[in-house]
Amino acid sequence: MTPAVDTNELGRLAMPSYGIRRILAAVVADPELAQAKLALVDYGRPDVEAYVDALTRFEPDLVGISIYVWSTPCMIEVARRIKRRRPQCAIVFGGPSARPAVFDLPPYAPAQAYLDAVVTTEGEAIFRDIARLPDLSRAALRTVSGLHLPASGVWLQTGHRAPTAELDAIASPFQLGLMAPGSVAYLETYRGCPLSCRFCEWGASETSKAVFSADYIVRELEAFARQGSPSVFLLDAGLNLNPRGFRNLLEAEARVGFLKSAQLWAEIYPTHIKEEHLEFLARVGTSYLGVGLQSLDPVVLKLHDRPFDRNRFESAMRKLTAVTTAELQIIFGLPGDTPEGFRRTLEYARSFPVTVRAYHCLVLPDALMSRGRPDWDMHYDHTNLAMISCLGWNQQDILSMREELARETVANGGRAGDYWWSFPRRS
Structure with a gap:
């Protein structure tokens, strides 16, 4: 979600959210995921109801959410509502503000109530690996390196993920x-x-x-x-x-x-x-x-x-x-x-x-x-x-x-x- 720029500095220039489209590209380009049904939801405004309605209609098994300072409150509330409606849907957060320290802040804790995993490094390959999993259970997520998984007040790390070499x-x-x-x-x-x-x-x-x-x-x-x-x-x-x-x-x-x-x-x-x-x-x-x-x-x-x-x-x-x-x-x-x-x-x-x-x-x-x-x-x-x-x-x-x-x-x-x-x- 990229919000409107303060004072309309950019005039009519459009600045779509880039990080989440990098993730989308990683899935689109993967032959193993050619049959996956994909949707990008980016309204450019903090409209919780609009996001929840769109995701509910799509009926996803996996949701990836990229957050920044300006979008964190909205996106976390979206995740909370989707998790209540679709508890089996795996919700993965990434982006610059997706860190355990943020999710542990009073407005957002406990993270376990609404998210399944956090990507704190480069997200393209990690999200692709998650999408390839035969099932999206907690046990399956543990097999993907580079994740932080919430667990009753602590965070479990699934192993070191080296930076992209190429x-x-x-x-x-x-x-x-x-x-x-x-x-x-x-x-x-x-x-x-x-x-x-x-x-x-x-x-x-x-x-x-x-x-x-x-x-x-x-x-x-x-x-x-x-x-x-x-x-x-x-x-x-x-x-x-x-x-x-x-x-x-x-x-x-x-x-x-x-x-x-x-x-x-x-x-x-x-x-x-x-x-x-x-x-x-x-x-x-x-x-x-x-x-x-x-x-x-x-x-x-x-x-x-x-x-x-x-x-x-x-x-x-x-x-x-x-x-x-x-x-x-x-x-x-x-x-x-x-x-x-x-x-x-x-x-x-x-x-x-x-x-x-x-x-x-x-x-x-x-x-x-x-x-x-x-x-x-x-x-x-x-x-x-x-x-x-x-x-x-x-x-x-x-x-x-x-x-x-x-x-x-x-x-x-x-x-x-x-x-x-x-x-x-x-x-």
Whole structure:
């Protein structure tokens, strides 16, 4: 479920949920499952009744649900109702927010009442293996490695599942024609992240060291062209964080030339920028380049295992802004920071010729939820995961900063969503 974007930033651009379509592609592409009856249910809105009605009509034996922060409450309620109606139906959760720590939160426990298994790693091969099972009993699920199974207040792990060794073996929903024509395209050149910042989910899990080949990326770009995608969302942790992945992207684009006429949305790690990255960005139709600063305070960044070199950062920003349009991203409510420290970060970020987006800190699974330190004394909303208070920020500090940012964005002609505030480039 991909919700409507705050403030209608994307206009008429459609962004269908990608993760669940990756799973769909894995099943569609499997010859052993050629006779399986499949349905994709994705309404793009938190309508529990609509999902339950659609699934009830389909009468499934197996349901796979991909969840993110924004869809977790809705999808868990859907699972609860389906389990009551069809207790023999196996319900499997995956996606970035599908973690035992989330399902153990008070609004969602006990997980055993509504789900049978959780996939906490790459889901394509695992869900395919589940779909191949002759029966979907608890005993059968135990034979599939890479699962967490709920069991009376504890979680049973079914064994280690190594990351995908050959990423090209992953079926593409674009190449199989499973994505809606004219929608935003999604592209991967590698998986995971070499960094392990505590506030971010990217670098927490074991991921493949492999990359998608240039030939695979060529087929993706050709599929994007066939379906008339106006924009390409690069899902990599950073355009420049995997040299082999970037080289394959360069080669593929040289062979296809699609990105010259499409908008490219990507993240980039500023202190790793090289001339080849700048040349690439100057050639393609970049419309959004996110640059994560998060905090200016070196003590805060060190606390969160975030590398930072101010001189290299400023040099990189000068080079980037000469060839493309960028947005600096910062976070308020980080443990160890303070309101005063965040204001310094905001002022510093706004000194560059870029837009600046401030985010309310979220306590994400595989990030602060599991890697935060006890002395950070974090309290957060168990539904939306927004930080309520922590080391350096009391509850009133957080509320006051939200109000302050709301005033400042309006005063500066910016925009705001529920958990972000965007400042335009200073003239």
